[in-house]
Structures are given as structure tokens and as C-alpha cells.
Amino acid sequence: MNQKNRVGVVLLNWNGREVLERYLPSVVRYTRQEEVVIYVIDNGSTDDSVAWLQTHYADQVELLLFEENHGFAGGYNKALDLIEVEYALLLNSDVEVTENWLNPLIDYMDTHPEVVACQPKIKSWREPDFFEYAGAAGGFIDCLGYPFCRGRLFSTLEKDKGQYDDPLSIFWATGAALCIRLQNFRAVGGFDERFFAHMEEVDLCWRLLARGGKIKCIPQSEVYHYGGATLSDENPRKVYLNFRNNLLMLYKNMPHKELVKVLRYRWFLDYLASFIFLLTGSYKKMKAVWRARKDYQSIRIQFSADRIENLEKTIQENIKERKNYSILVEYYLKRRKHFSEIERN
Template sequence: MNSRTFIILLNWNGKEDTLACLKSLEKVTTPHKVVVVDNGSTDGSVEAFSQTDAHLIETGENLGYAEGNNVGIRYALEQGADTIFILNNDTTVEPDILEGFLKRDIPIQGGAAHLMDHPHFLDHLGGNWNATKGSFDLVGARAPAGEWTTPMALDYVCGVALFVKAQVFRDVGLFDPRFFLFWEESDWCFRAKKKGYTITTCPEAKLYHKVSASFTGGKPHTSYFWWRNRLLWIEKNCPNSPLKWKVIKEALHILKLYLLKSLQYPFSKKTPERRLRLRTYCAVLLGVRDYFLRRFGAGQGNLS
């Protein structure tokens, strides 16, 4: 266990969550170095983290999950890291979490993220690609944690807690910054699998996840990135597949629903649910549009 492990926390206006995560990391028994990458926060995060033992890197702007974490990964590689642990800032960890990862000689592992509000249940462990649906089947989603105590190989492990041998990043490269949010860890894991790397879950590496603390835009915000990046993922990983047209057909159905509901809206009761449904449909359509216009990165991330 002499591995030089760097733990990377990405923060964007999540001061209190990140401070709670840092406090839990102070109890981790395995030697490590914590790096906090601040993505242009305006909530006093930088001042707060400057008072901690973590190494702070300021990006000055919101680079998203992909490029924000890349900043931390580059630093860790420059510092001679042997292993890199990418950890969501809205988590707390068990003191022996690194021991769980390090006892297995596996290049890519995902931690067992339990729901913070329901700690006997998992968030999800990762997923396997379903070529029929053109999306991933999640594994262990909201399942009793006691039923998932054996390591298993997956197509990708959840980016909430991603433990990687540094050499894999040197060989495979970093996250594709075009994704910004969503699909980036599955894209990276697919690239790693193509190079022959094994990807497994690590049930002993236990943590607790607040879930979607950074997605302040709500469902429309989430839908925009999920649909846009789904098309980008298919383009990159299934280039000769007709799946893109399947997704477009689904989007056309949503367009019909959007037009129909928009026509009905002036004559219907203005409930929050109806407004949210229209905004979500609109976000999906904007995501598909921006894919074809090659507007990646933050894109329409400010959906309101």
C-alpha cells in the first residue's frame, strides 16, 4: 500500500458539500493527497478551501465534470501519481475506502456509492451498454446494498467514485471535454475497454452520495445534456450503427408532444407539472439541435 494516491474533488458552488467531503477524507487511513479543483465558484468556496490542507486549483470558469476533472488528473500525473481517485464532492467516505481499492490489482474500479439519505441502498454501480435501446442499463440502481457484495465487470463504473491506475490515463487519455456533463465516464471506460483494460466494481470501497447536488437546473438541465451527449457517445463508439437515427426518431416523437402540449397549454390549467413537462421537452430538442450544430461543452447548460 505504498501507492501514491491522489484524490480529486471537483467543486462548483458546492462549498458546504465539499467541506463535508474533505472532513470525511481526513479520516481515511491510507496515505493520500487531496486536490480540489474549483470550477469558477462564486459562493466563497475558494476562500474556504484555502484554509484546508487540500491542494487547491482554480480554473476560473465552469469547465464541467469532464474538463474540470481533467485539470486535476493532469496535476496528479505531473506529481507522479500511481493511482487517481476521482470523487464527487457531494459524498462522504468510509475511512478504509482506499484500502478496498488497493487490495485488488485492477486498473479501473468503481466504488460502492450508497444513497446518503437511505444508506442501505445503492445509488448505482455503473452500467452495461444496450445496443437495442441505444443507452446503458444501470446496474444496482436503488438496490439493497447487501445484494451487491461481489465485484463484477461492467462496461462502465459510475463516475461518482472512480479509482484508476495513473498509467491508464497516460495510455487512454483523459475525459472528452465535449461531454461537459453525463456520458463522459462511460465514454472513457469504453475507450479503456478497447485497449484491453478491466473495469470492475469494488463493494468494499464504501461511500455515501447526496445525488445530483450539482444539477441545480433541475430536470430540463439534465435532459439537455443527456440527449445531446447520448448522440455524441453513439457517434464516437458506434460509428457504423443506425442507432443515431433511432434517437432522432425518439426526438421527433418528443417534438410532436411538445407542439401538441404547447397548443393545449393556453387553454389548460397552468400547473407546475405542465410547465416542467414543456421545459423538459424543449431541453431535449435543444440538446438534439446542439448536437447537430456541434455545440458541445457548456452548450445550453443555463436552461431555466
């Protein structure tokens, strides 16, 4: 390993010239360290992203070009096969970093070898005083496999008042700014490329935890995420991928007895969600949920070998960062809108 390149900050780009122009300058400005290399991976862009990078950042970043769009999972997998670093920091192209954002993450992992991945505090670029949807102050999943965040429950975003400034063990670290030991990423097989996009970081983190690793949120590092640069929340494709991939993730990682029980609840809840989409006039989202359920049933056999391998290699089945309550019950029935309200009860 080249010790001058201990850390690789890896950005994935697809037709994102305007996004890069807005956010890449902060990454270059605040990541100029001897042991750090900034990689921009182009996922088969058809705009002028590559030409713009070659014109303006040829000396500051290393550019890796793919001929086609491999998605989030495939793009990062292929990129991380090509680089050799100790730590890979996967950073969305629509993230603005702050001064000294990188050191707290690397310093913490250097002194805590059991920690295989971590994330910074993720705040909203649009509303800088608030946490951001994709990651906030660390991710968890509930007893039914629904992901949520400290600082963000469903559509409720908390204002950052320092209430989550303690480093905390979490279930999943956001793919918007994920710092991971490259050897551990490779050891568990990286991202599942069949997911294409959405939920793949939760699936990855489940495998890391099940094999004995720890994942942390390090709020002493802070970044600002724009969000929705690839697929907006209103896009039925995003609804489809979230519902389908969440079910596939459960199938891949959850022990049999628990899986059977959880899937019974999820059948009802997923169709309830589709009915709510219908009532609110979101017909395409309703159909996206139905198609996600149908496709899950038809393709899950393709994940059987992964399920067997994951369960055989599990050494930590009862992961404490997987909560034993239902986030739906807590949020909608008990009206607890903040993570701190749930955890203190």
C-alpha cells in the same frame, strides 16, 4: 514518480462551500495514509469555498485553483495534467466515504493489472439502505446505447441486501467515485471536454474497454452519494446534456453498420421521450430534447477525427459488458424492475 503519493484522491469544487463542509471531513478522516494525497480542485468558484478550505484544511489537502469553470470534464483533465500519481480517484464533493473505503479499490487493482478502472458500491446518502442513482453497483449500456446500473434501473432504486456484493466486470464506472490508472486515463485522451458534464465517464470507459482494458465494481468498498449537487434531475440543462452527449458518445465509439441502425431507433425514441415530457407538463424538458437532437446533428462533424481514431485503436469491438437487450423493453414492457430479474432470464 514520488512513491509517497501513489494515490491521489481528487475532488472538484465549484461554489460548493456548504457541500464541502458537510462531506470533506469524512474524506480527510478516512483517507489519512502515507501514500495518499487529497487534492481539491476549485473550478473558478465565486463563493467563499477557497477561503474556507485555506482556513480549515490547509494542512490536510492540496488546493489547485482555476480561474474559470471548466466543467466536470475540463476540470479533471486539467487537474490530472498537474499531478503525478499511479492511481487517481475522482470523487464528487458530495460523497461521504466510509472507514477503509480506499484500500479494497487499490488492493484489487494492484493484484489485477488488466483492470484499468473501478468504482466502489454507491449508496444513497438520503436513504442509506438503498443504492444511489449515479453508479449504484456498476454501470452498463444496452443495445441502443442507453446507460443503466446494477441496482438502479431508471427511477427504481433497489435496497442493498448484499445481492450485488461480488466484484463484477462492468461497462462504465461512475464519475462520482472513479478510481483509474492515471497512465491509462492519459493514454485514451482523458475526458472529452466538449461534453462539459454528463455521460463523459461512459465515453471514457468505452475507449478504455475498446482498447483492451477491464473495468470493475468492487462492492467491498462503500460510499454514500448525495447526488444532484451540480444539476438536479429537474433541470432542463441536465436533460439536454444527457441526450446530446449520449448521441455524441455513440457517434464517437460505435462501428458504422451498428451506428446507422441504432440511430434510426434513437430518432424515434428520443422524440417519443420529448412527447412524454410534453404530456407530463415538462415543456422545457421537451424543448431540451429537441435542442439536443438539433445540436448533435450540427456539431457531430467536430467529432469525426475522434471517431476515426477510436475505431482504428479498437482491439475489442464486441464488449460483453454492453448488453444485447433493450433496457426499455425489459423495464417498461416486461416489467422487470431489478437488474437481477433481467440477468437471470
